[in-house]
Amino acid sequence: MKAEIIAVGSELLTPDRLDTNSLFLTAELNGIGIEVVRKTIAGDDRDLLSAVFREALGRVELIIASGGLGPTQDDLTRETVAELLGRKLKRNDAILHYIESRFRSLGREMPELNVRQAMVPEGAEILENPRGTAPGLWLEDAGHIIVLLPGPPRELKPLFRDQVLPRLERRASGVRLYQREIRVTGLGESHVEQRILPIYQRYPEVTTTILAAPGETQIHLRIWTDDPSHAKKTLDEIVQGFEIALSDRIFSEDGRSLEEVVAEELTLNNATIAAAESCTGGLLAQRLTSIAGSSSYFLGGVVCYSNELKTIWADVPPEMILAKGAVSAEVAVALAEGIRRRVGSTLGVGITGVAGPGGGSEEKPVGTVHVAISHAGGVKERGMRFPGERENIRWQASQAALDLVRVHFLYNAQNGTKSSTKKA
Amino acid sequence: MKAEIIAVGSELLTPDRLDTNSLFLTAELNGIGIEVVRKTIAGDDRDLLSAVFREALGRVELIIASGGLGPTQDDLTRETVAELLGRKLKRNDAILHYIESRFRSLGREMPELNVRQAMVPEGAEILENPRGTAPGLWLEDAGHIIVLLPGPPRELKPLFRDQVLPRLERRASGVRLYQREIRVTGLGESHVEQRILPIYQRYPEVTTTILAAPGETQIHLRIWTDDPSHAKKTLDEIVQGFEIALSDRIFSEDGRSLEEVVAEELTLNNATIAAAESCTGGLLAQRLTSIAGSSSYFLGGVVCYSNELKTIWADVPPEMILAKGAVSAEVAVALAEGIRRRVGSTLGVGITGVAGPGGGSEEKPVGTVHVAISHAGGVKERGMRFPGERENIRWQASQAALDLVRVHFLYNAQNGTKSSTKKA
Numbered sequence: 001m002k003a004e005i006i007a008v009g010s011e012l013l014t015p016d017r018l019d020t021n022s023l024f025l026t027a028e029l030n031g032i033g034i035e036v037v038r039k040t041i042a043g044d045d046r047d048l049l050s051a052v053f054r055e056a057l058g059r060v061e062l063i064i065a066s067g068g069l070g071p072t073q074d075d076l077t078r079e080t081v082a083e084l085l086g087r088k089l090k091r092n093d094a095i096l097h098y099i100e101s102r103f104r105s106l107g108r109e110m111p112e113l114n115v116r117q118a119m120v121p122e123g124a125e126i127l128e129n130p131r132g133t134a135p136g137l138w139l140e141d142a143g144h145i146i147v148l149l150p151g152p153p154r155e156l157k158p159l160f161r162d163q164v165l166p167r168l169e170r171r172a173s174g175v176r177l178y179q180r181e182i183r184v185t186g187l188g189e190s191h192v193e194q195r196i197l198p199i200y201q202r203y204p205e206v207t208t209t210i211l212a213a214p215g216e217t218q219i220h221l222r223i224w225t226d227d228p229s230h231a232k233k234t235l236d237e238i239v240q241g242f243e244i245a246l247s248d249r250i251f252s253e254d255g256r257s258l259e260e261v262v263a264e265e266l267t268l269n270n271a272t273i274a275a276a277e278s279c280t281g282g283l284l285a286q287r288l289t290s291i292a293g294s295s296s297y298f299l300g301g302v303v304c305y306s307n308e309l310k311t312i313w314a315d316v317p318p319e320m321i322l323a324k325g326a327v328s329a330e331v332a333v334a335l336a337e338g339i340r341r342r343v344g345s346t347l348g349v350g351i352t353g354v355a356g357p358g359g360g361s362e363e364k365p366v367g368t369v370h371v372a373i374s375h376a377g378g379v380k381e382r383g384m385r386f387p388g389e390r391e392n393i394r395w396q397a398s399q400a401a402l403d404l405v406r407v408h409f410l411y412n413a414q415n416g417t418k419s420s421t422k423k424a
Numbered sequence: 425m426k427a428e429i430i431a432v433g434s435e436l437l438t439p440d441r442l443d444t445n446s447l448f449l450t451a452e453l454n455g456i457g458i459e460v461v462r463k464t465i466a467g468d469d470r471d472l473l474s475a476v477f478r479e480a481l482g483r484v485e486l487i488i489a490s491g492g493l494g495p496t497q498d499d500l501t502r503e504t505v506a507e508l509l510g511r512k513l514k515r516n517d518a519i520l521h522y523i524e525s526r527f528r529s530l531g532r533e534m535p536e537l538n539v540r541q542a543m544v545p546e547g548a549e550i551l552e553n554p555r556g557t558a559p560g561l562w563l564e565d566a567g568h569i570i571v572l573l574p575g576p577p578r579e580l581k582p583l584f585r586d587q588v589l590p591r592l593e594r595r596a597s598g599v600r601l602y603q604r605e606i607r608v609t610g611l612g613e614s615h616v617e618q619r620i621l622p623i624y625q626r627y628p629e630v631t632t633t634i635l636a637a638p639g640e641t642q643i644h645l646r647i648w649t650d651d652p653s654h655a656k657k658t659l660d661e662i663v664q665g666f667e668i669a670l671s672d673r674i675f676s677e678d679g680r681s682l683e684e685v686v687a688e689e690l691t692l693n694n695a696t697i698a699a700a701e702s703c704t705g706g707l708l709a710q711r712l713t714s715i716a717g718s719s720s721y722f723l724g725g726v727v728c729y730s731n732e733l734k735t736i737w738a739d740v741p742p743e744m745i746l747a748k749g750a751v752s753a754e755v756a757v758a759l760a761e762g763i764r765r766r767v768g769s770t771l772g773v774g775i776t777g778v779a780g781p782g783g784g785s786e787e788k789p790v791g792t793v794h795v796a797i798s799h800a801g802g803v804k805e806r807g808m809r810f811p812g813e814r815e816n817i818r819w820q821a822s823q824a825a826l827d828l829v830r831v832h833f834l835y836n837a838q839n840g841t842k843s844s845t846k847k848a
Contacts, residue, residue, distance in 0.1 A: 011633050011644060013460050015451035018442060018634040029437030037472060039465040044633070048461060071614045071620070106811060111614040131812060152636065152815060209440055220440055275727075281713025282706030285727045289705025292781050292814055300733040302726050303699075303709040309767065313737075343733065344471060349757050357716050395654050420568055 001034045001172055004056045008068035008077050008303070009151060010043035021066045021149075021156055028160060030177040032169050033224075042220055053084050057144055062168070069134035069153030071113045077148055078137070082121035086143050089119040095126065099133045123307045127163040129153045131303065138167065175224055178231035182219040182242055183252040185403050192217045192246065200243035200384075203234060215399030216251075216258070248342040251406055259287040259404045265409040266297035273405070274343035275301035276335035278316040278326065279353035279369065283398045299345050304335075314338030314350070325350050325364065329381050332370035348374040349401050355390045367393050371401040373408055380404060425458045425596060428480045432501050433490035433575060434467040445490045445573075445580055452584060457599040458486065459648065468498040477508050481568055486592075491575030491811035492506040495537040501572055502561070506545035509565050513543040518552065523557045555579045562591065569595075572615060575782040599648055602655035606666055609827050616641045616670065623665035623711050627658060638816055639823030640675075640682070670761040675830055682826045683711040688720035689833040690771075697829070698767035699725035700738040702750065702758035703777035703793065707822045723769050728759070738762030738774070749788065751776050753805050756794035764798045771832070772798040773825050779814045795825040797832055804828060 005026070006406060007019035012085055026036045037060065042052045049068070056063050066078030082089050090193050103110040117134045127136030127147075132155040137148040147164055149156045181361035184192055189212040196219065200208040209220040221238055225231050239253060266273055275284050285301035288294055302313040307326055310316040315338040316331055324330045331351045340348025353369030360366035365385070372381040382404060385395040429450070431443035443465055450460045461484060466476045473492070480487050492501030506513050520542035527534040534773055541558045544550065547635045551560030551571075556579040561572040571588055573580045608616055613636040620643065624632040634646040645662060649655050663677060675685050699708050708727035711719055731750055734740040737810040739762040740755055748754045764772025777793030784790035789809070796805040806828060810820040 001822065009633075010631065011635055013450065013463065014644070014646075015447050015454065016446060018444065020442065022441060023439050026437065029441065037436065037467060037469075038476070041463040045461075052462070059475075070634075070636070072617045074633060103813075106809060108612075113614050113617055116502075128532075129848075154812065209435075209438070211440060222438075229454045277706075280710075281718070281722070282701075282709030282725060282727065285706030286704075286710045288726070289729070290818070294705070295729050295783075298705070299730050299736070300726065300728050301706060302737070303706065303713070303722075304724050304726065305713065305719050306723050313724070313726070342736075359719075391714065394714070408843060 001062055001168075002037045002060045003029055003034050003062040003064060004038045004040065004060050006037055006052055006056060006063060007041045008041070008044065008049060008065060009041075010045075010074070012041045012067075013043050019066070020256075021151070021153055024153070024157055025064055027153065027162065027323075028165060029064070029224075031179075032165065032179065034177045034262070036167065036171060044068060044076055046076050046080055049076055049080045050084055053146070057084075057141075059145075061144055063144065063146045064149065064164075065147065066149045066156055068360055069117065069136075069148060069150050071111070071117050071133065075116070077153065078116075078119060078121065081137075081139065081146060081148060085121065085139065085146075087121040087123060087139075089121055091115070092118050092126065093119065095135055096116060098135075098305075102133060105130050114407045125157055129155055131158060136160075136163065138164070162205045174226040174227070176231075178223050178225065178228070178235060180221045180239060180253065181237050181255040182221075182239065182246075182250055183255070183258075184217045184219070184249045185215060185258060185399060187217060187246070187249045188212075189217050192219065195245040196242055199245060200238055203238055206234060206238065208238075208323050215396045228358070231333070248407060248410055250329055251403070258399060258406065259291060262402050262405050263291045263294065263297065265270055265406060267293075269346075269409060271346035271409075272299050273347045273349065274299050274339045274345040275349045275351070275401075276310070276339035277301065277303050277349075277351045278305060278310070280351050280394050280398050280401075281305065281355075281356040283394055284349065284351060284401050287398055287402070299343050310335065319387040327354055327364050327368055327370065329370050329372070329383055332372035333374070333379050333381050336372040336374035336379060345406060346375065349405065350374070351397055351401050353393070353397050355393045355397075357390060367392065369397040369400065371404055372395060373404045375408065375412075377412070380408065425486055426461050427436050427458050427486040427488060428462045428464065428484050430476055430480060430487060430489040431465045431575075432468065432473060432489060433465075434469075434498070436465045436491075437467050443490075445575070445577055448577070448581055449488055449490070449584065449627065452589060453488070453592075454601045455648075456589065456596045457601065457648070458592065458596060468492060468500055470504055473500055473504045473693050474508055477505055477570070481508075481565075481570075481579070485568055487568065487570045488573065488588075489571065490573045490580055493541065493560075493572060495535070495541050495557070499540070502540075502545065503541060505561075505563065505572065507572060509570075511545040511547060511563075513545055515539070516542050516544045516550065518722055519544065519559055522552075522559075524814060526557055529842045539788075545570070553579055553583050555582065560584075560587065562588070572717055598650035600650070600652070600655075602652070602658050602659060604645045604650065604663060604677065605679040606645070606663065606670075606674055606729065607679070607682075608641045608643065608670055608673045609639060609675055609682060609823055611641060611670070612636070613641050618644065618716065619669040620666055623669060624662055627662055630658060630662060632662075637843045639820045672827055672831060672834055675827065680748055682823060682830065683715060683844050686826050686829050687715045687718065687721065689830060691717075693770075693833060695770035695833075696721050696723050697771045697773065698723050698763045698769040699773045699775070699825075700734070700763035701725065701727050701773075701775045702729060702734070702759070703779040704775050704818050704822050705729065705779075707818055708773065708775060708825050711822055711826070725768050726763060734759065738766065751778055751788050751792055751794065753794050753796070753807055757797035757798070757803050757805050760796040760798035770799065771829060773829065774798070775821055775825050777817070777821050779817045779821075781814060793817065793821040793824065797822060797825075797828045799832065799836075801836070804832065 335350025759774025780790030
């Protein structure tokens with residue numbers, strides 16, 4: 001089956017916004033053997049939008065559209081598609097009650113405008129949207145399937161996974177896309193390429209894409225086949241080659257983020273953690289606590305921007321700051337040790353650096369960062385210099401600190417199995 | 425003049441790659457009064473590609489295409505467009521020599537493949553590409569302009585600016601795009617719509633788009649006109665109407681983020697700030713310190729996830745936590761007061777809540793958040809219940825806390841002028 005994706009919204013035709021839903025949708029569709037052959041981005045204009053849908057209906061069996069289901073005047077997808085298919089729009093009382101109750105549970109009155117979101121084209125199946133007011137819609141017409149989804153990614157994604165995917169799976173063929181995502185940190189894109197090129201070149205049927213992301217390099221492997229065991233065997237072979245070539249620089253083989261990997265290690269090892277951050281300003285704490293259940297391992301952290309607070313909150317000796325500077329290996333270690341002792345956690349992490357754009361010197365230019373980890377057996381520290389802007393430097397610093405924690409568990413795991421960050 | 429953008433390349437139909445050239449192209453085109461009415465992403469397939477160009481020719485005067493000009497078999501843009509327009513492809517020796525000399529200067533022989541890049545449709549103007557081997561092409565046909573550009577952004581951008589823009593400018597009318605972006609917090613999309621609908625409806629020549637973003641609502645106003653003073657007058661009138669309708673819920677009229685607005689207020693008022701966060705886990709500190717120069721107003725913060733650390737770091741009385749619960753108005757206020765006193769900052773902010781997915785109760789379900797601000801003149805607290813998931817709840821909580829700080833300055837500004845968050 002072939003599909004086209006239509007992203008609706010005038011804001012997606014401005015210089016400020018990009019349709020990103022289509023990446024998610026493409027991945028999900030590919031996973032069940034459906035190829036995306038075209039993507040179109042159209043504005044909130046009835047005639048133009050109608051033409052986009054009409055043309056797509058002339059080309060493919062499946063159309064997935066996102067956006068334009070909101071309550072406002074410029075949300076036209078519902079009306080346009082209904083008109084194009086010659087279906088009447090009818091008010092669905094179940095949806096209306098659901099929307100009303102949603103507003104009520106938040107202690108608010110439903111604005112009159114939202115009634116539009118309860119209008120449904122005749123014959124459409126309703127795809128419930130537990131995260132928003134606009135339901136999705138599934139329409140079939142003359143051998144075509146048209147799926148209308150809300151635009152906000154946090155609504156679109158679960159709705160698609162829970163309700164669209166199972167419906168599509170029943171109709172799809174046996175050819176599937178099999179893929180792996182390997183994530184690497186502490187090695188640049190071209191170094192990764194250099195190490196793995198001789199491996200993946202031997203598998204021309206597998207598409208290998210190497211992508212640079214902030215603080216990490218991602219390797220995507222993709223193979224289309226109707227033979228699951230062939231896919232598994234081939235991908236396993238390549239990944240085993242990568243493991244030899246990249247060693248402990250691989251932190252994830254299933255798309256998990258570095259904070260997810262670290263969170264899992266902390267949990268598996270019954271360990272707790274605390275952080276004393278300077279240049280990252282809370283980014284490390286924020287990443288560690290972005291994961292559900294983080295209160296079981298993250299006890300607390302301090303953001304000690306000023307030198308005084310480094311001393312007050314993490315016992316960094318003022319003489320040390322005076323002698324070595326706030327951005328130094330010594331202060332990173334003192335922060336890690338101080339916060340660990342103060343909080344009583346298994347691990348303590350310290351970060352100090354120059355995020356810029358100001359504050360750099362010849363000796364310690366913008367991008368200079370020291371991260372340290374303290375544990376019962378001692379301390380470990382890494383000094384680095386990152387390129388780029390403030391945002392990138394802060395991200396890379398948090399990435400380096402998380403990686404210190406990951407590597408600590410890789411070689412000091414208490415849970416018997418050497419490590420869980422690498423899955424077979 | 426209206427334009428469509430076509431991005432060519434099968435890699436742009438995978439889950440890993442997004443066409444980003446179109447953002448640059450849209451900004452440049454809008455700047456000379458050309459509106460982008462559709463974007464299409466097509467794969468490297470001759471028939472599909474041919475259809476994309478044919479359809480676009482039926483709709484608009486100007487087509488800007490990127491990609492598919494490389495030397496390999498799957499680069500089909502040149503051939504497809506030539507065939508569609510009924511033009512022969514001819515080898516251009518000047519281009520061939522240029523490509524050969526480029527390879528020679530890198531000490532390499534030109535691969536035979538690259539001869540394809542010297543093939544030019546009859547009547548095409550050549551747009552030199554000093555950063556790559558594939559030149560751009562400018563074709564005119566029956567009142568249409570088709571511009572073919574190389575895909576890599578570092579080649580496309582200078583080529584477009586130096587050679588395409590001047591050619592287009594000569595033909596463009598005086599019509600330009602003028603726009604404003606108003607950002608609102610603490611009011612949902614449909615409530616914003618309801619309040620401002622009567623205002624913007626009076627200006628049919630202005631396109632108004634209302635977008636829901638996490639913790640805020642954005643209103644985009646766009647007007648195309650050849651009269652700059654008319655544009656300014658019209659947009660000013662609408663924005664003044666919005667100011668009356670939305671009052672202090674508007675936090676920015678120039679696209680600035682809430683943390684940027686708060687950072688500016690802190691700086692203008694020579695104020696400093698410290699934060700004691702629970703459920704946001706450092707997100708507030710991270711947002712406040714994401715801005716260059718934040719060390720002048722952000723002194724420090726604590727992430728006190730555990731009850732014990734709430735007491736140790738921010739003097740929250742254990743009896744209070746026992747009596748009222750860690751998630752309560754009282755604890756939010758105590759956190760704000762405690763951290764302000766401990767750090768000695770002008771302002772203290774406290775945040776406590778249930779980010780979920782666990783930890784909710786009937787009385788305090790997931791999404792319950794209390795934020796508080798403490799200042800020399802007293803305290804202010806807000807209790808809220810946010811819908812959605814952990815990430816969204818944390819973001820909204822940080823947004824509510826920043827908004828408390830913004831509103832504090834709005835009514836207690838020390839710098840004479842009532843406030844700078846609203847610019848005339």
